[in-house]
Amino acid sequence: MRAVVIGAGVLGCAISRELGELGAEVVVVDRNGEVGHGSTSASCGIVRRFYSQPGMVRLAQEASHLWADWGAWLGPIDGDLAVFERPGVLLLPEALDASVLAIVEDMRSCGVPVRLLDADAVEERFGFLDVGRCSPPVAVDHPEFLVGSGERIAGAVFEEDGGYVVSPGLATHNLRLAGERVGVRYRLNTEVTAVRHEGGAPFEVVVSRGRPLVADVVVNAAGPWSGVLNGLGGVSLPLETRPLRREVHALANPCSGAERVPVVGDLDGGVYLRPESGERQLIIGSTDPACDELEWVDDPDALDVGITQRYRERQVLRAMKRFPRIEMGPPSGLAHLYDVTTLDWYPIVDRTDLPGWYVAVGTSGSSFKTAPMIGVMLAGIIESCESGRDHDAHPFVLDLPRTGTQVDTSFLSRLRHANPTTGTVFG
Numbered sequence: 001m002r003a004v005v006i007g008a009g010v011l012g013c014a015i016s017r018e019l020g021e022l023g024a025e026v027v028v029v030d031r032n033g034e035v036g037h038g039s040t041s042a043s044c045g046i047v048r049r050f051y052s053q054p055g056m057v058r059l060a061q062e063a064s065h066l067w068a069d070w071g072a073w074l075g076p077i078d079g080d081l082a083v084f085e086r087p088g089v090l091l092l093p094e095a096l097d098a099s100v101l102a103i104v105e106d107m108r109s110c111g112v113p114v115r116l117l118d119a120d121a122v123e124e125r126f127g128f129l130d131v132g133r134c135s136p137p138v139a140v141d142h143p144e145f146l147v148g149s150g151e152r153i154a155g156a157v158f159e160e161d162g163g164y165v166v167s168p169g170l171a172t173h174n175l176r177l178a179g180e181r182v183g184v185r186y187r188l189n190t191e192v193t194a195v196r197h198e199g200g201a202p203f204e205v206v207v208s209r210g211r212p213l214v215a216d217v218v219v220n221a222a223g224p225w226s227g228v229l230n231g232l233g234g235v236s237l238p239l240e241t242r243p244l245r246r247e248v249h250a251l252a253n254p255c256s257g258a259e260r261v262p263v264v265g266d267l268d269g270g271v272y273l274r275p276e277s278g279e280r281q282l283i284i285g286s287t288d289p290a291c292d293e294l295e296w297v298d299d300p301d302a303l304d305v306g307i308t309q310r311y312r313e314r315q316v317l318r319a320m321k322r323f324p325r326i327e328m329g330p331p332s333g334l335a336h337l338y339d340v341t342t343l344d345w346y347p348i349v350d351r352t353d354l355p356g357w358y359v360a361v362g363t364s365g366s367s368f369k370t371a372p373m374i375g376v377m378l379a380g381i382i383e384s385c386e387s388g389r390d391h392d393a394h395p396f397v398l399d400l401p402r403t404g405t406q407v408d409t410s411f412l413s414r415l416r417h418a419n420p421t422t423g424t425v426f427g
């Protein structure tokens with residue numbers, strides 16, 4: 001099987017390595033000069049298992065085992081390996097209601113070490129955090145922004161062994177080397193400009209440098225450019241994906257050298273944060289509270305990569321309410337794009353109606369952690385579809401050996417009904 005994977009982000013590199021392991025002849029094409037220089041370069045690399053859908057909890061749990069055993073899973077490669085830092089992930093939901101408790105039970109049932117903490121326990125363990133209730137988050141210029149609710153948070157969900165990968169770019173480079181070891185070839189600085197076919201394989205993938213590449217299988221792993229690439233292939237998906245602009249801001253970690261700050265997913269306050277740069281800094285992103293308008297981008301190439309005062313104030317001031325020792329400091333950070341599946345903010349990992357054309361798209365700001373497993377999943381879907389299986393009628397079932405279970409992959413199908421999710425980056 002000859003496969004062309006379009007996009008050398010963390011997904012394209014993970015998928016191509018798995019296809020190579022299955023014996024396919026794989027070429028990965030990216031218009032950037034190095035792997036992981038698309039939206040992966042902006043990723044916070046957070047690894048948590050708290051998701052509303054059991055399938056995603058399990059994928060994230062299996063992937064977390066891989067991150068923890070990264071070198072062994074990749075096999076022998078040269079150079080440094082990405083590191084999974086595990087200070088824990090502290091989630092502060094708006095309420096500890098039945099749906100949150102059900103997720104926690106589900107996490108436990110697949111082996112995630114997770115604890116429920118009340119406000120006192122959060123205060124005792126993480127004394128630098130304020131446990132005042134902020135929800136629902138409001139705009140920073142709202143008259144009530146600085147008015148305390150007078151109440152305390154309902155409690156927290158603490159994933160003891162959660163954390164973040166340093167760095168997403170290095171992890172992607174590791175995947176490239178592991179793929180090259182099994183024969184995957186990379187064509188960088190090379191843009192896909194057209195795709196010719198007559199309703200299916202063989203495909204002629206026209207590139208900006210060199211002769212067209214001929215393939216039996218094409219994988220669209222083009223991140224926020226996935227819609228453009230589906231357009232080039234003449235593929236339309238039943239689910240919409242759209243690029244969404246995000247900013248992440250960096251500032252000094254006031255606990256540096258003293259106390260260990262966990263990853264904090266503050267759904268109650270509208271921000272998430274984690275340590276960065278050897279814990280000398282914190283980086284802060286948004287949890288998409290309902291009061292903030294989403295900044296959809298029609299043309300991903302028109303992304304404005306500069307950070308703005310508007311986002312900085314919004315994210316840093318919200319973080320300060322939870323973490324009062326934070327100081328604003330000089331502006332620092334980045335902007336990039338999510339590729340959002342607008343239906344339910346879960347990725348689409350599937351075949352398409354064009355035989356031989358596959359997608360791993362719409363990752364909605366949270367598929368770095370699961371990328372190694374999405375690679376295994378899509379390679380399995382491709383292998384079974386190319387062997388004649390009707391994946392739409394009989395979905396591929398993915399083994400998760402480290403978690404000791406399986407998942408029916410149809411929850412990431414293009415044909416699905418909406419997964420009941422938060423409709424935000426938290427899934």
Ligand SMILES: Cc1cc2nc3c(=O)[nH]c(=O)nc-3n(C[C@H](O)[C@H](O)[C@H](O)COP(=O)(O)OP(=O)(O)OC[C@H]3O[C@@H](n4cnc5c(N)ncnc54)[C@H](O)[C@@H]3O)c2cc1C
Binds near residue numbers: 009190192248363
């Ligand atoms: C700010 C931010 C924070 C995030 N934080 C987290 C997090 O904490 N945890 C988590 O799990 N996930 C996180 N994510 C999400 C995660 O990073 C993404 O889901 C993942 O990196 C997407 O990888 P990808 O390979 O699909 O896309 P990309 O990395 O964008 O790769 C796509 C590639 O396609 C290439 N391409 C596009 N068009 C063409 C063409 N015509 N020809 C050739 N090549 C082309 C691009 O150059 C690019 O390199 C975050 C994302 C962002 C933006």
